[in-house]
Amino acid sequence: MTTQTLATGTPAAWKDGKRGLWMMGVLWPALPLISAALALSTGMGLFWWLTPVVIYGVLPLLDRLVGEDRVNAPESAVAALENDRYYRMATFLFIPVQYICLIGGAWLAVSGGLPALDILGLAVSVGLVSGAGINTAHELGHKRENLERWLARITLAPAMYGHFYVEHNRGHHVRVATPEDPASSRLGESFYAFWPRSVWGSLTSAWHLEKVRLERQGKSVWNWRNDNLQSWAMTLVLFGALALWLGPIVLPFLIFQGFIGFSLLEVVNYLEHYGLVRQKEASGRYERCKPEHSWNSNHTVTNLMLYHLQRHSDHHANPMRRYQALRHFEQAPQLPSGYAGMIVVAMIPPLWRSLMDKRVLAHYQGDVTRANIHPPVREKILAKYGAMQPQTVEA
Amino acid sequence: MDRYECNGCSYVYDESKGDIHNGYPAGTRFSALPADWCCPDCAVREKPDFLKLAEAAA
Numbered sequence: 279m280t281t282q283t284l285a286t287g288t289p290a291a292w293k294d295g296k297r298g299l300w301m302m303g304v305l306w307p308a309l310p311l312i313s314a315a316l317a318l319s320t321g322m323g324l325f326w327w328l329t330p331v332v333i334y335g336v337l338p339l340l341d342r343l344v345g346e347d348r349v350n351a352p353e354s355a356v357a358a359l360e361n362d363r364y365y366r367m368a369t370f371l372f373i374p375v376q377y378i379c380l381i382g383g384a385w386l387a388v389s390g391g392l393p394a395l396d397i398l399g400l401a402v403s404v405g406l407v408s409g410a411g412i413n414t415a416h417e418l419g420h421k422r423e424n425l426e427r428w429l430a431r432i433t434l435a436p437a438m439y440g441h442f443y444v445e446h447n448r449g450h451h452v453r454v455a456t457p458e459d460p461a462s463s464r465l466g467e468s469f470y471a472f473w474p475r476s477v478w479g480s481l482t483s484a485w486h487l488e489k490v491r492l493e494r495q496g497k498s499v500w501n502w503r504n505d506n507l508q509s510w511a512m513t514l515v516l517f518g519a520l521a522l523w524l525g526p527i528v529l530p531f532l533i534f535q536g537f538i539g540f541s542l543l544e545v546v547n548y549l550e551h552y553g554l555v556r557q558k559e560a561s562g563r564y565e566r567c568k569p570e571h572s573w574n575s576n577h578t579v580t581n582l583m584l585y586h587l588q589r590h591s592d593h594h595a596n597p598m599r600r601y602q603a604l605r606h607f608e609q610a611p612q613l614p615s616g617y618a619g620m621i622v623v624a625m626i627p628p629l630w631r632s633l634m635d636k637r638v639l640a641h642y643q644g645d646v647t648r649a650n651i652h653p654p655v656r657e658k659i660l661a662k663y664g665a666m667q668p669q670t671v672e673a
Numbered sequence: 674m675d676r677y678e679c680n681g682c683s684y685v686y687d688e689s690k691g692d693i694h695n696g697y698p699a700g701t702r703f704s705a706l707p708a709d710w711c712c713p714d715c716a717v718r719e720k721p722d723f724l725k726l727a728e729a730a731a
Contacts, residue, residue: 422714451716494696567717597715598682 292355294602296347297364302582304371306332307410310379310403314386317396326392326399329406337580338619346576350605365602366426369585372414373433379407380436380535381520387531388524401531405538408436410583412543417585419443420597431509435516436532437539440509441484449483451597455554455571456564457650465553465638466659467652468627472548473541545621549573549613550590553638555650567594569610570641576606580616588617611641639663677703677723682715686723 313328351359359365383404387397411433419430419442427443434440445461453459460479463472488506489499497503517532554571556564569591575581581588585601591610592599613620614633623630642648646663674689686692686706691699695713697706703723712718 447716452711491694491696495693496696563719594717596681597717 292352294351294359295349296578296582296602299582300365300368300585300602301371303368303414303585304375306583307372307375307379307407310383310400310407313403314382314400323393323396323399326396326403329403330399333406333618334622337583338615338622340579341577341616341619344578347578347581348576348606351603356603359603360600362602365600369414369417369426369601370429372411373429376407376411376414376433376436379404383535384520384524384528384531388528397531401535402538405437405535406542408535408539409542412437412439412442412539413546413584413587415442416446416587417601420447421600422598431512434509435512436536437543438510438513438533438536439540439543440513441481441506442543443509444487444505445480445484447597448487449480451567451594454567454594455551455556455650457555459551461547462551462555462650463548463553464652465635465646465649466631466655469545469548469624469630470627471652473544476544476547477540542621545624546587546617548624549617549620551650552634553649553651554611554641555648557648569595569607572610573613574606574610575613575616575620577616580618584617588613611637674700675703676726678726679712679715679718680722680724681718682712684712684714685726 309329309332313325316328317323317325383400386392387400390397392400415430415433418426418433421427431440431443434442450459450461453462455462457464460476460483463469463476467475484506485499488504492499492501492504495503500507502508513536517529520528520532550573551571552573554573556567556571559565572590572594574590575588577588586604587593587601589604589606591607592604614637615623623633638649639646644663646659651659674687676688677686678684679686686703688702689699691697691701692713693699703720703725706720708720710720712723
């Protein structure tokens with residue numbers, strides 16, 4: 279069902295129907311705290327797993343029940359919408375909730391006297407919030423304001439992914455939907471093949487970007503002005519302070535939740551550009567990133583939790599646009615569900631392939647050679663989808 | 674000294690100021706920026722996408 283249809287009201291009268299609901303983005307990161315309260319008060323260990331159950335189970339159902347929202351703000355209302363500081367507060371308030379979860383979770387894991395299985399549930403839950411923090415950092419890190427850019431790095435620290443701040447804007451956005459981008463997944467590439475390629479490729483690219491920038495300033499990469507080193511230092515200080523307080527025994531908990539956190543980012547990366555590719559122009563430059571180069575979803579519930587990240591095409595076309603103003607594009611390829619449901623699918627490669635490969639193919643009108651194909655399975659994919667062999671094409 | 678504007682996000686490269694953070698000192702001509710240079714703010718517009726601004730601000 280569709281809750282609202284495409285509407286363009288008169289600008290003066292236009293009101294953002296989702297305005298109040300954006301606070302959901304602040305509330306749901308409190309899930310590990312709520313689950314801890316439920317588990318401790320009822321003595322039922324299952325409650326420690328409430329956060330992953332909500333994200334992987336309840337959210338996909340809610341996306342299905344509540345449906346889609348395709349409303350775009352009229353262009354004349356965008357300036358006022360972007361300047362409304364309420365929307366910024368909805369991102370800022372995520373950060374204290376995130377840190378209370380991490381610090382409270384670390385304390386409970388060490389001092390709560392919990393069985394190992396409960397601690398595991400707690401660590402996964404806190405990790406998912408750290409992963410959601412990368413999404414908040416993503417919104418903040420694209421902005422010009424210094425405050426937002428600093429907060430982005432503070433939000434990245436628990437997931438141990440400070441270099442995302444460098445790589446995402448200057449690496450991923452430049453090379454998105456090209457074979458050169460480690461964070462754009464390819465047709466035929468499973469999430470488990472993508473994960474190491476993206477984790478390692480993003481790390482090395484971020485390091486290289488800062489090396490080149492600092493060398494241009496006549497400085498060494500080993501300089502405190504290196505944004506990667508600064509951001510990683512935040513993680514070291516945070517984890518170090520917690521280890522001083524709770525003992526080094528807290529470190530495996532912290533590192534594991536960080537791993538869960540950045541893996542959540544990577545599975546989201548995986549579904550955002552699967553198989554899509556920008557063609558090269560005669561000049562040798564890639565065509566500009568267009569709406570057709572990102573997968574989108576208008577599912578209302580997950581969009582409210584992810585600051586419209588799923589309106590991904592507009593984000594890539596206009597990275598400076600604030601989340602509340604991101605638009606739905608009719609020509610943008612659409613995922614069958616919101617990100618919550620799709621990350622579950624992505625973790626089951628045969629299911630992902632059966633749902634998504636045909637959509638990539640349909641997007642390219644059956645011409646699989648126009649897709650971004652994973653090189654190790656290129657021949658197999660070409661044979662399967664009936665395309666001519668590349669030699670024949672070139673001949 | 675000229676100024677050039679990104680046609681996507683309105684960032685302005687001002688030759689008289691350069692872009693110190695990215696290692697281009699004040700006075701660096703737009704033409705001297707690398708061929709693969711892209712907008713430091715939005716990163717989705719490249720050098721050929723920039724438009725020279727008419728003489729206005731000194």
